[in-house]
Amino acid sequence: MTREGEHGREAADHAGAVSRSEIEPLEAGRDAITRRAWRDAFDLLTQADASGLLEPHDLEALGEAAWWTGRLEDCIDARQRAYSAYVESGNSSRAAKVALTVAKDYYAIRASVGTSWLNRADRLLFDAAYAGTPPWDIGRPQSAFLRLAESGALRGRVLDVGCGTGEHALMAAALGLEATGIDASRSAIALAGRKAEDRGLAARFMVWDAFDLPALGVQFDTVLDSGLFHVFDNEDRARYIRSLRAAVVPDGRYFLLCFSDQVPGDVGPRRVSEDEIRESFSDGWEVLSIEGTTMDANFTPTGIPAWLSAIVRTAPAEGG
Numbered sequence: 001m002t003r004e005g006e007h008g009r010e011a012a013d014h015a016g017a018v019s020r021s022e023i024e025p026l027e028a029g030r031d032a033i034t035r036r037a038w039r040d041a042f043d044l045l046t047q048a049d050a051s052g053l054l055e056p057h058d059l060e061a062l063g064e065a066a067w068w069t070g071r072l073e074d075c076i077d078a079r080q081r082a083y084s085a086y087v088e089s090g091n092s093s094r095a096a097k098v099a100l101t102v103a104k105d106y107y108a109i110r111a112s113v114g115t116s117w118l119n120r121a122d123r124l125l126f127d128a129a130y131a132g133t134p135p136w137d138i139g140r141p142q143s144a145f146l147r148l149a150e151s152g153a154l155r156g157r158v159l160d161v162g163c164g165t166g167e168h169a170l171m172a173a174a175l176g177l178e179a180t181g182i183d184a185s186r187s188a189i190a191l192a193g194r195k196a197e198d199r200g201l202a203a204r205f206m207v208w209d210a211f212d213l214p215a216l217g218v219q220f221d222t223v224l225d226s227g228l229f230h231v232f233d234n235e236d237r238a239r240y241i242r243s244l245r246a247a248v249v250p251d252g253r254y255f256l257l258c259f260s261d262q263v264p265g266d267v268g269p270r271r272v273s274e275d276e277i278r279e280s281f282s283d284g285w286e287v288l289s290i291e292g293t294t295m296d297a298n299f300t301p302t303g304i305p306a307w308l309s310a311i312v313r314t315a316p317a318e319g320g
């Protein structure tokens, strides 16, 4: 049984202990929702909520009823509770959907909070993708990074940022380097940890936010980024680079593999031009090289046009 099912059963158990008059508002509230009788639905579900009977989808419905009756604060409160219940039950895709709705609600009152809910939704959508095999999760290192490793370019402490299921951290660990992989997705990190165990490799994997690298309290000699930079919008790119800068030793190398602007169409991550890479790393970094290559993916035998950039951190540590 799913955690949500358990939640429902708990509600039912609880319902067993309460009177019929307490259960009726829940049933009538659900019925009012199907009729789009929002005011009745809000009153009835609020009553059922007081008896602790609402399942996550009822909380969503309560949020919807609150929205239609102009109660924005109640709406956000109900949706945030639905979000927490879905996260707790491991239902990432549903939690992401609710996070997107909460982001939209907040944009009406406080854009900055809306943005942080959008970020949560993005991360949960990545997490949900790992329930299957996402197109980038090829079960081996990217060929471009493998060539880099074979050329001896990796050294010292290695960070695989946005590591997914960990292939590049594991590649570094297999070379005897001290390797760490971080990713915002719990599912990805769990899969990476299992791979390390299966392969008998010592790599450290952690659920961590790429915007919060300084809090790791460690600096790295080499950072590998396969497919993270290109998921960020301009504002997040700048935040990410600030975070990255604090986590790389002076003279440390950041190797970036990202979609190039030669990728046709507009499905998938953002396309990145050479100029954008140079511009993004113009302060405190030196771009050593940007070479045209491809990114391997599960859906194409030929790969996707990409840039492999070698970038060195030149400036001293902040405050150092």
Ligand SMILES: C[S@@+](CC[C@H](N)C(=O)[O-])C[C@H]1O[C@@H](n2cnc3c(N)ncnc32)[C@H](O)[C@@H]1O
Pocket: 123, 126, 127, 136, 137, 138, 161, 162, 163, 164, 165, 166, 182, 183, 184, 185, 188, 208, 209, 210, 211, 225, 226, 227, 228, 231
């Ligand atoms: C396109 S995938 C690439 C994964 C891996 N590097 C690979 O090559 O297979 C991008 C990864 O970045 C992670 N991610 C997205 N935003 C993040 C953030 N703010 N902090 C850490 N990881 C993040 C996602 O969960 C996802 O695993």
